[in-house]
């Protein structure tokens with residue numbers, strides 16, 4: 173039995189991590205076998221790369237170097253956690269995946285999307301079955317994100333312009349990959365958003 177690969181995407185502070193957790197809890201309560209994970213990270217090696225990526229000065233890495241580091245972390249995560257879980261028929265819920273690289277590295281510092289796509293095709297090759305995009309106003313998202321991530325503030329430090337650019341980029345990406353994307357308005361109470369997420373899941377798992 174093949175599993176289901178579900179990803180959550182959105183700008184920082186969109187509430188996607190909370191929604192990923194709520195969905196995992198709800199599916200587990202129904203007796204489903206769920207793996208909840210996140211990127212960058214999700215495996216021991218990838219968690220080590222996460223620290224390199226998210227801590228330190230904004231200009232610590234160029235966008236090109238970041239593409240390599242995020243892809244290296246993703247490859248380890250995929251080999252060690254995601255693929256084995258899917259092969260065992262589990263539902264894998266991942267907070268961010270390759271769409272985040274398409275946006276944050278592919279768009280934010282020049283158009284590097286072709287490089288992101290080439291490396292993805294070469295080293296990853298896996299796309300989610302379903303991607304839930306939690307849409308959120310950039311300024312609200314940044315206010316929510318700031319200060320809660322301790323040392324992991326490298327990307328928040330790029331500021332509200334980056335958030336706005338990423339939001340527009342994610343909305344365009346949802347059209348580009350329309351069949352697997354579901355767009356959900358994140359500017360509502362947590363329970364209403366969770367209800368919409370669950371409705372998407374029911375449709376996808378049916």
Ligand code: TMP
Nearest residue numbers: 184211212242268269272273276327328
């Ligand atoms: P998080 O706040 O969802 O934990 O994500 C951490 C930061 O990493 C977030 O600002 C977006 C960034 N990121 C990328 O730039 N590229 C990627 O491929 C991923 C997965 C995350």
